[in-house]
Amino acid sequence: MIKTAIMGYGTIGSGVAEVLEQNKDVIAKQAGQEVELKYVLDLREFPDSPVADKIVHDFKVIEQDEEVQIVVEAMGGLNPAYPFVKACLLAGKHVATSNKALVAAYGTELLAIAREKGVNFLFEASVGGGIPIIRPMYRCLMGERIEEITGILNGTTNFILTKxxxxxxxxxxxxxxxxxxxxxxxxxxxxVEGHDTCRKIAILTAMATGREVDYEDIYTEGITRITDIDFKYAEKMGTSVKLFGTSRIKDGKVNAFVAPVMIQKNNPLYSVNDVFNGIMVKGNMLGVSMFYGSGAGKLPTASAVVADIIEAAQNLDHNLNIGWSGEKQAIESMDQARFRYFVRVAGSYRNKEQDVKRAFGKVEVVELYGMDEFAVLTSEMSEGEFKAAATAYDSAEQARSDYGIKQMIRAML
Amino acid sequence: MIKTAIMGYGTIGSGVAEVLEQNKDVIAKQAGQEVELKYVLDLREFPDSPVADKIVHDFKVIEQDEEVQIVVEAMGGLNPAYPFVKACLLAGKHVATSNKALVAAYGTELLAIAREKGVNFLFEASVGGGIPIIRPMYRCLMGERIEEITGILNGTTNFILTKxxxxxxxxxxxxxxxxxxxxxxxxxxxxVEGHDTCRKIAILTAMATGREVDYEDIYTEGITRITDIDFKYAEKMGTSVKLFGTSRIKDGKVNAFVAPVMIQKNNPLYSVNDVFNGIMVKGNMLGVSMFYGSGAGKLPTASAVVADIIEAAQNLDHNLNIGWSGEKQAIESMDQARFRYFVRVAGSYRNKEQDVKRAFGKVEVVELYGMDEFAVLTSEMSEGEFKAAATAYDSAEQARSDYGIKQMIRAML
Known part of the structure; x- marks a missing residue:
């Protein structure tokens, strides 16, 4: 029998307790032995819960109990999650966490400690909730050179954009x-500002490159400036707008960003709606593969944590050497990223055609009935080139009264 | 260094050789050592290919070479694939195959031999081509009770239905x-008759239940009787028709079938078009998760075989105990499966309303302009109940000239 402890009895922590109980037999079969929950660490009491007699308030009880071999961290945040997880690993315990903030901020150090101590630090639930994505990257796509990861990684923003x-x-x-x-x-x-997506694409990028990725290096833009008018154009164009976390990897160089992106129906992520998540992985041999499911929710996320518990139980005596090293992955400047651009411009195309063409080159024009503005879709160019074009347009137009660029959305069409 | 052999230098076999060469460094890193291709077994010579000097015509060369630890079977068919794979396992070699016919027909025996010999028999590429699905079932969803697997598992029929x-x-x-x-x-x-899909859903069902599934027990219907008129109704209804391989698992009972099924836009498989495959897995805790990608193709399929090679290389000294036992899984009679039914009936609804309602109960009616027929969508009922209803309708109507049920398509709406 393997003994575990759960730190934090909130949504995820109580979900893990529930899955361990509900699927006891399946889990025992896969883990090779029964998995018993010994402690639940929380500041609160839960007298009416099924874990009432397992609640402890002092982390030291878990840290110092040698019987506890696998610890689940489901507290969220960095403090005390970080010192507690670190102490567990140093005490020779395996750790499974659902905490993307922890993995994005301290993953490199925690993976290194796990390696040194011959235990495992696992975090399937930190990205994509219940969707298997971290494990497929080290168990299924291991013969591939990953060329791109693009994910709809945040259910809240996807729900808003779908509405x-x-x-x-x-x-x-x-x-x-x-x-x-x-x-x-x-x-x-x-x-809505994209910070959650940023941490997740940072983790996926580190998995793909094997190098540390600082999430602060990733250009991050949320969805707060997307309007219903943008979607009116999108409808006319047969497109939609999704919040993407994207990493493109080529010759060791990484271009990564978080931003709303305009896509069309043939994109496999087009149909990922509501609170669902979808993660597209492109390998050099495999081509495009996509993983889809519940990106959050108590039981799906808990199920992913339990898969980590089973993986730890199957590998109690050695470190799996997954994740990434301390070597830092450079992220290219956003100015080098290439897109097409959807641009909304004040005035009428008839009056602005010359300035638009001079600044942006060849464009497709989209006009909505009864609007004192129009939109263009540029050819592919780098972000740097686009900025220069936008500045050129502004300079040419600034003397006019109906002046200005009203919106820019990157497009992968 | 690990030495491998490929049996069969057709599309998949040559793809495997190509992936092993192209991604040599990634593969070596993941496998823990270099993977070298020592032999390629084929009746033909390939003097201009990169494997010209590795071609052998005699299986015994591979069987008897103790240096060869992992063998890829990419011949297809059962003979000589079956005796060759069996001999490799008996000789203590790991085997990776892309051959669904072999796995569906002899998987139970080959898995048992692998267990006995302490080697691995792996078959990721036999279902879903490049899409990771076999490995996620034993590596990612292992804490779940699988309740349903529904897949679009055949690219050819999906291409035809999409057109x-x-x-x-x-x-x-x-x-x-x-x-x-x-x-x-x-x-x-x-x-087109669904046999390929049948073998694949049999393999997935065996993975989910841990028991042997005889593919001949699975009700199988292809797409040859689906017509453009059916799709005219589907368009009006906002639905589509897809060839599904489905297994529903409850309390140890399995209901499995292959058939064209009418679905609507909110089904995650609705957007799986052209030659792509998609596999939806429903777990009791996870909810719905979907895997999407290239279901066939040289390099995607070869990539899945190479992932098996790496898995074997990581576990050279022991059997992973995956797959299923010799205990046979009973498959329920198709009469017990429950669906709604899309039924096209000759004549006009005005004339037939009474007989339709008497036979099928409450229905939704769909009429197309200018057709001497109409369609109804029944409530959910078992296949047995539907057959009885159809017979009752026929009996009531048979005296008329514009008589008969012209089409029935199962619906999951």
Whole structure:
């Protein structure tokens, strides 16, 4: 019998306890022996819960109990998650976590300690909730050179964008609805500003390159400036707008960003709607493969943590050498990333055609009935080239009264 | 250094040789040592190929060379694939195969021999081509009780149905186009009659239950009786028709079938088009998860075989105990499977309403302009109940001239 402990009895922690109990027999069969929950660490008491007699308030009880071989961290945040996880690994215990903030900030150090101590630090649930994605990267795609990872990695923003797309809602109303349904926090910044997606694509990029990725190096833009008018154009164009976390890897160079991107129907991520997540992985031999499912939720996420518990149980006596090293992966400047650009411009195309063509070159024009503006879709160019073109357009136009670029959305069409 | 051999230098076999060469460094890193191709078994010579000096014609060379630890079977068919693979396992060699016919027919015996000999029999590429699905089932979803697997598992039929759906083509024309593009064989029976899908869903069901599944127990119906008229109704209903291989597992009972099924846009498999495959797995804790990608093709399939080679290399000294036992999984009679039914009926609804309602109960009616027929969508019922209802309708109607049920397609709506 293997003994485990769960740190944090919130949504995920209680979900892990539930999965361990509900699927006891399946888990025992796969792990090779029964997995017993010995402790649950939380500041609170849960007198009416099934784990009432397992609650402890002092981390030292877990740290010092040699019987406990696998610890689940489901507290979230960095403190005390980071010191507790570190102490568990140093004490020779395996750790499974669902905490993307922890993995993005301290993954390199925690992986190194796990290697040194011959235990495993596992984090399937930190990206994509219940969707298997971390493990497929080291168990299934291991003969591939990964060339691109593009994911819809945040359910909250995908719900909001889906509402705006399918029901014509404004960003503000869609956000309110997400908050009312409990999909978005009262303070939604981490989701809508793209920070959550940024940490997840940083983790996936580190998995793909084997090198440390500093999430602060990744250009990150959220969805707050996307409007219902953008979706009116998108509808006419047969496109949609999704918040992507993307990494393109070529010859050891990495171009990574988080931003709303305009895509069309033939993109496998086009149909990933509502709170679902989807992660597209492109390998040099495999081509495109996609993983789809619930990116959050108590039981799906808990199921991913339990898969990590089983993996640890199957490899109690050695480190799997997964993850990444301390060598730092350079991320290219966003100016070098290449896109097409959807650009909304004030005025009428008839009056602006010359300036538009001079600044942006060949474009496709999209006009909506009754609007004092129009949109163009540029050819592919680098972000640096686009900025220069936008500046050139502004200079040429600034004397006019109906002047200015009203919107820019990157496009992969 | 690990030495391997490839049996069969056709599309997949030559693809495996290519991936081993192209991604040599990545593979060596993951396998823990270099993987060298020592022999290629084929009746033909390939004097201008990169493996010219590795070609052997005598299987015994591979069987008796103790240096060869991992053998790839990419011959297809059962003979000599079956005796050769069996001999390799008996000689203590690991085997990776892309051959679904072999796995479906002899998997139980080959898995048992592998267990006894302490080697591994791996077959990721036998289902879903390049899509990781076999390995996720034993590496990622191992804490789950699998409740349903539904896959679009055959690229040829999916291409044909997509053409019929999006371009209004007839079955015959869509098949011809598939043949011209090399997606369908001159004798397309294995694909269009559902036999290929049947073997694949049998393998997935055996993985999910841990028991032997006889593919001949699985009700199998192809797409040859699906017409462009069916898709005209589907368009009006906002649905599509896909060839599904499905297994529903509950309390140890399995309901499995291969058949064209009508689905709607919110089904994650709705957007799996052209030659792509998609496999939806439902776990009791995870909920719905989907794997999507290239279901066939030289390099994607070869990449899956290479992932098996790496898995074998990482576990040279022991059997992973994956797959299924010799205990046989009973498959319920198709009469017990439950669906809604899309039924096309001769005549006009005005004249037939009474007989339709008496036979099928509550239905939704769909009428197309200018057709001497109409369609109904029944409530959910078992296949046995549907057969009885269809017989009752026939009896009530048989005296009329515009008589008869023209089409039935199962629906998951």
């Amino acid at each position: 705006m797309d399918k029901e014509g809602e404004s960003f503000e109303n869609a956000l309110k609805e997400a908050q009312n349904l409990g999909y978005a926090e009262r303070n939604p910044e981490a989701d | 019929m759906d999006k371009e209004g083509e007839s079955f015959e024309n869509a098949l011809k186009e598939a043949q011209n593009l090399g997606y369908a064989e001159r004798n397309p029976e294995a694909d």
